[in-house]
Amino acid sequence: MSATYLFLPSGDRPFRWARVEDGALVEGEGVPAEPGDVIAVAPADAVALHWAELPSRSTAQATAAARLLVADASAEAVSDLHVAIGRADDKVGSPGDRPIGVVGVDAMRRWLVDLAQVGVDPVAIVPAPMLIPAPEQGYARAELGGQGIVRGPATGFADEARLTELLTGGVAPETLGRGDIAAALGRPGWTLDLRQGLFARRRRVGIDWRLVRRLGWYALAILLVTSSISLARLARYSFGADLLEARADTVAAQGLPRGSTVTDASRQLDERLAALRGPGQGFTATGAAAFAAIQSVPGSELTTLSFEPNGSLRLGITTATEASVTDLKSAIERAGFAVAAGTFQSAGGRVSGEFTVSPR
Structure with missing residues (x-):
């Protein structure tokens, strides 16, 4: 069974549907008993269509750029609007231009509620003008779902007598026959779907419990292997640390006075170093700094020098x-x-006078 196009109610127009059967267009009112895959069709007068060149690297970037364009072109607050972007059609408009559909958030919610009440979860919601192919030049007109629609190379709107003349610049649209409409509805895919972002279709995901158990065993095996590797590394590091500590004790024993008992090599070496150089930073470092400073100041002379037990230099x-x-x-x-x-x-x-130099 081919897809069913279900035209959403608008004003006094009820649900209507259309389907291509054996190459012919079949239409009716209400909702068919066995609709199969349903493509909901939004009324042309409820959706504003724009075309613009948008970033192609990511959907988020393209959507953000589209919302900026819509904010400049719409009198309503952009927070109250649902903005959807489509894919580029090189045969339409400028190369790289992508369609942008703008509709009220409340309208989208109302349509989805109406569809849910009749037991329909549409695979897509397509603006009515996007169902007919865009002409290379001029405008095309079709009667779909009880409403006239007009499509140009980069435009799409509802057919209203005076408004159409203004938008087409007086160019009369070419009316499509039922055969042309059937061919358009029978082609696969569409370039703009309003079911995006907040209104994207929720997909039901089945759980393969056999696969879940298998992945669980794989995860457990990976955890055991990883833990074994970590334990091996810890043991290796522990043995290495013990070996380095033993070597350090050996080296420290060589720096201590002969016959000394090694209990804490680092502390004993620090104590011996302090005894050799003196307290604080030692006489050598402190005196060198003082002598260098005296030499750097012309006319300065050292008269007395005294290194105190607390490591200060007078x-x-x-x-x-x-x-x-x-x-x-x-x-x-x-x-x-x-x-x-x-x-x-x-x-x-x-x-003349005295300085007391001490370590900081």
Whole structure:
């Protein structure tokens, strides 16, 4: 059985249907007893059709672009409109142009409720003008579902006497015969389906429990293999860590005084290093920073030097000017040390005082 085209009610027009049987067009009112696959047909005066070049990489991008175009062309809020996009037909309009159908959200909901009440879940909802082929030039007219429709290369609308003349620019549409309409309805597919997004048809998915059990066993096997690999890696890392720790103890024993008992190699090495270099950062690092700073400030001299048990370094300093004292203090601080300045006095053209340099 061929697909049944069920024309949605509009105004005082009830449900009507059409079907191609043995190449002939058969029509009737109401809903047929055994409709088979149903393609619902939206009234031409309820759907606004546009054509535009839209992004082809993803449906989301194309829909977003279409909604922007519709927002500029419609007086209604775009949130109250359902926007559907179709596929491009290279024979229609400019190459790459895609049809855009715009209909009220409330109208879509009402149509689906009406269809559900008569026990129909349509495979698609197609605007009436999209059922007839677009002419290469001029306009084509057909009578379908009790309503006249007009189709142009990139237009589609309901046939109304005065409005049609304005939209066609006075060009009289060519009326299609029943044979042409039957050929159009018998062709497979359509370029625009309003059942998209929120109104997309819900598909029932059957559950293959044998496949589910098989996948469950596969998942369990994968989990066991993965766990075995993880356990093997953990054991390997543990053995490696023990080996590295033993090697570290051996190396540490070589850095400690001969005959020392190794209990905590890292701590014992730190203690010996602190004893060798002194507390804090040690005398060598602290003194080097202080000497480098004194050399960098012209006219600065070191008069006294004392390394304290707490790791601080006391310096007796003389400089040519008070500004040199500040420069010398800043130079030591830039080396990474804290500097506490004592009282500096000026005598005999020189400024003298003390700095206490300590690690930060």
